[in-house]
Amino acid sequence: MTSLDDLPIRDDLRGLSPYGAPQLDVPVRLNTNENSYPVPEPVVEAIGKALAAELRELNRYPDRDAVALRADLAEYLGHGLTVAQVWAANGSNEIQQQLLQAFGGPGRSALGFVPAYSMHPLLALGTGTRWVPAERGVDFGLTVEEAVAQVREHQPDVVFLCSPNNPTGTALDPAVIAAVLDAAPGMVVVDEAYAEFARPGTVSALAVLPGHPRLVVSRTMSKAFGFAGGRLGYLAADPAVVQAVQLVRLPYHLSSLTQAAARAAVTHRDALLGTVSAIMAQRDRIVATLRERGLRVADSDANFVLFQVGGDQTVIWKALLAQGVLVRDVGLPGWLRVTAGTAAETDAFLTAMETVTWEREE
Structure with missing residues (x-):
């Protein structure tokens, strides 16, 4: 079977992987900054x-x-x-x-x-x-x-x-x-x-x-x-x-x-943009809660939050995934990014983070 390396592709493309975040079937997907609310x-x-x-x-x-x-x-x-x-x-x-x-x-x-x-x-x-x-x-x-x-x-x-x-x-x-x-x-x-x-x-x-x-x-x-x-x-x-x-x-x-x-x-932008304020509220809730727990969190004007977990972020990413919460590892050592979703999704993320933080401190 022919492999990519067998093809005469450009040298500067060799060894690269296609762009894309993991698309996994989990209960809470907060890794690609999508709007969690369905179209009205x-x-x-x-x-x-x-x-x-x-x-x-x-x-x-x-x-x-x-x-x-x-x-x-x-x-x-x-x-x-x-x-x-x-x-x-x-x-x-x-x-x-x-x-x-x-x-x-x-x-x-x-x-x-x-x-x-x-x-x-x-x-x-x-x-x-x-x-x-x-x-x-x-x-x-x-x-x-x-x-x-x-x-x-x-x-x-x-x-x-x-x-x-x-x-x-x-x-x-x-x-x-x-x-x-x-x-x-x-x-x-x-x-x-x-x-x-x-x-x-x-x-x-x-x-x-x-x-x-x-x-x-x-x-x-x-x-x-x-x-x-x-x-x-x-x-x-x-x-x-x-x-x-x-x-x-x-x-x-x-x-x-x-x-x-x-x-x-x-x-119909008024109906579609009607979720923006709710998403911003969940974003601000994530920022405030993680800071109350002693984590470093970047100020956010977006629908996501970058937060520091300390140590190897891949360990925390996997621990969250094991609890059904998918966030984004953006390749910054010690940091992860989470999309602000619905209130229920935020509940799930913060609960999972509390468990992960407790296990890490233990």
């Missing part, structure tokens, strides 16, 4: 009707530029954005891949401040873009001075900033984004996948877009909208950026079914 029945019906309306014309290609969907997304984002400033694709991963295809590539580099979203270096690899892992400071923070110094040192063609950051959960100080924009010679991509969960007073990079043609803000419907299975991500930027990614996008990349379902979801 009225929204299910609305999406079903929208899909049914498209079925008879599946013999035709979809709207290549998804204009109606982009108009809906622009209206949702506000900030005076127009359809010309918004682009949509199959998840924010494809958005960021298209950005690297347009502004990165062979002979160019992309920089990110790690730990951050682990797909960014993989997207760089897939597009032939050299990846530069810049460093964060104490407690995974990032100051203006630290960010600017590393951007000036490496002169990257693309800078990735996550706000809120994944896996730490903390939003960036707007001053950091402004300083990186001033220092970076190329594009600055602010990944705001978890923006809807940010604590009050958190400023979105969308507010900085006017007058900054090299700034891109990427979003997703996977998290707050509970639309992970629908695979819809989007960006907001200068119209010239949208024109640039259209040069590299695949023809008809968004199916007519995806566009219809996403439009129905955006139309």
